[in-house]
Amino acid sequence: MQEDENRAEKMKVTVKVFATLRRFMEKESQVTIESGTTAGELLLMLTKEHPGLNNELFDETGVLREYVNILKNGRNIHFLNKLETIIEENDLIAIFPPSGGG
Amino acid sequence: MLTPEEKEQFIRQTPILGEDGQEKLKNAAVLVAGAGGLGTAIALHCAFAGFGTVRIADCDRIERSNLNRQTLYRLPDIGRMKADMAVERIQGVTPYLCTEAVNTVITVENVLQMTAGMDIIIDAMDNYDTRYILADAAEERGIPFIHGAIDGFYGQVATTIPGQSACLRCIVPHPPPRTKVPALSATTGIIGSIQVTEAIKCILGMGTLLTDKLLLWDGLHCEMDTIEVTPLKECPHCGECRKMKTEQKK
Ligand SMILES: [Zn+2]
Numbered sequence: 001m002q003e004d005e006n007r008a009e010k011m012k013v014t015v016k017v018f019a020t021l022r023r024f025m026e027k028e029s030q031v032t033i034e035s036g037t038t039a040g041e042l043l044l045m046l047t048k049e050h051p052g053l054n055n056e057l058f059d060e061t062g063v064l065r066e067y068v069n070i071l072k073n074g075r076n077i078h079f080l081n082k083l084e085t086i087i088e089e090n091d092l093i094a095i096f097p098p099s100g101g102g
Numbered sequence: 103m104l105t106p107e108e109k110e111q112f113i114r115q116t117p118i119l120g121e122d123g124q125e126k127l128k129n130a131a132v133l134v135a136g137a138g139g140l141g142t143a144i145a146l147h148c149a150f151a152g153f154g155t156v157r158i159a160d161c162d163r164i165e166r167s168n169l170n171r172q173t174l175y176r177l178p179d180i181g182r183m184k185a186d187m188a189v190e191r192i193q194g195v196t197p198y199l200c201t202e203a204v205n206t207v208i209t210v211e212n213v214l215q216m217t218a219g220m221d222i223i224i225d226a227m228d229n230y231d232t233r234y235i236l237a238d239a240a241e242e243r244g245i246p247f248i249h250g251a252i253d254g255f256y257g258q259v260a261t262t263i264p265g266q267s268a269c270l271r272c273i274v275p276h277p278p279p280r281t282k283v284p285a286l287s288a289t290t291g292i293i294g295s296i297q298v299t300e301a302i303k304c305i306l307g308m309g310t311l312l313t314d315k316l317l318l319w320d321g322l323h324c325e326m327d328t329i330e331v332t333p334l335k336e337c338p339h340c341g342e343c344r345k346m347k348t349e350q351k352k
Contacts, residue, residue, distance in 0.1 A: 018318045018327065019256040027325070066276040074314075074330035078275050079337070094329050096318065098274045099253035101283035102140045102228035102290075 009035040011089040015046065018096035024052035033087060039070060040083030042093065056097065068097050104128065107197065112152060123306045124152055128198060130305045131155035131219055135208060135236050136226030137184040138162075139171040139285050140250055143294030144224050145188050146174060149195040151302055156192060159204040159216060160184040171287035208232050213239040222304055224297050225249045230277030237262065237270040241339065246304045249273070250297040254284035255321035257293035260312055260331070261300045262340075267313035268333035269340035289321055 016028050025046070033042060043064070047054045057068055070077045071094040077085040087093065104112070104125055112124050119127070132153050134145045137160035148156050164172070164179045164187060172184070174191040185203035193201055204216055208227075217223060217239045225248060227233050233249065240247035241264040249260045249270055260273050296317065303309045315328045333340050 016327075016329070019253070019320065022320065022323065027323075067274075067278040069274070071329065071331070074332040075334065076272070076275055076331075079272075079334045098278055099251035099256050099258050099283070100228070100230060100278040100280070101252045101285055102136050102138050102226050102250070 011035055013042075013087055013089070013091045013093060015042075016092065016094045018094070019099070020097060021053060021056055021095060024050040024056070035089075037087050038083060039072065039077045039081075039085040039087060039093075040064075042087055043070075043083070057095075065097075068095065070095050105197070108152075111196065115151075119302070119306060119308075123308070126305050127152040127302065128154045128196075130221045131157065132301060133217055133220040133223045134158045134188075134226055135223060135232070136160055136228065137172070137174075137188040138168065138226060138228060139173075139287060139290030140252065140294045140297070141184075141226030142172045142174040142188055143287075143291050144226050144250075144298055145192050147295055147298040148224075148301065149192040149199055151298060152196055153301075154198060155200040155202070155219075156189075157202040157204060157216075157220065158185045158188045159206070159208055160188070161205060161207040171285050171290050173287055173291070208235060210235055214242065217243055217245075221245055222301050223247045224301055225251075226294070226297075228283075229280050230274065231280075233270060233277075238339070240264060241269065246301075248297045248300045248304070250293045252283070252285060252289045252293050254286065255289060257289050257319040257321075259293060259296045259300065259317040259319075260315065261304065263304075263311070263313055265340075267311075267340070268331045269337060271339050272334050272337050273316055273331050286321075289319070292319055292321070 010032050012030050015031050130153050132148050134141050137158050145158050162184050164175050164182050174188045179187050183205045185205050189201040189203040213235050223240045237247050244264050247262045251258050262269050316331050317328045319326050
């Protein structure tokens, strides 16, 4: 068991959240993930740890709210592989709902 | 040329903008798209900075519930057209200020006419449908578009320069739901002021612009961050596809 855990390569990424998401977690945190983790899996990890995030990120049916910006090193995952986007070591993941009012 | 009176008026800002910079502003025309919380702050600061022409577009009338943040209006103005009133309130800031009120809704059909003669567009809209229309017009005209938006204590600003930086769709590909968001004049004042600062820098070619970046303001924690936004090669509006299209046209 322990050997298996050791074998899965661990890596650190930085997650930054803004605006309303700050109600549920710190602005910046280091998250340890296994190699091959997708953006979707990372979001699930975060919502497990901070349940309040769930409603901010996902609708009632569990689908990601399209307007929530999720940037991997400045590139919106919408233009990458969406929730299937692979997160890599030292990535900076920024998550925030855009403001819309004037 | 600046008159001696104008030189005197701007004596406190010529050390940073220069007399030639002040003249550039005098010759510059700005479209303030929207005359709500952001738009009233933006229009006022554009007039005071010394922009020569300020065109203000808004199709709404002033309501009582606007008066917590739309700082150019007063109680007796309720029922008046916002653009008309905003223009009236900024007149007389400089002797040369030319103001224009446009009381119509901004559409794909009229946006090119509405932006004619403008050197810059400042976004003070309350919805992304119109923001995209304006951003496309800025791209077509090859002029900067200064995006701004607020939501309660939060706000954001980004500057887009056609053909050079990430476009609005790269930055916000999917708009948030169109709802009446909470709004505070202290927030619209901050965001509008940053937008006008960007506009001045664009006209004068000074400093570092908020291009390929999104500035995020969080008044609740009193924190400001800028995050990098990479222009997308795949983006049909600012990326490879557009470059190809332009090359094909040649
Ligand atoms: Zn783009």
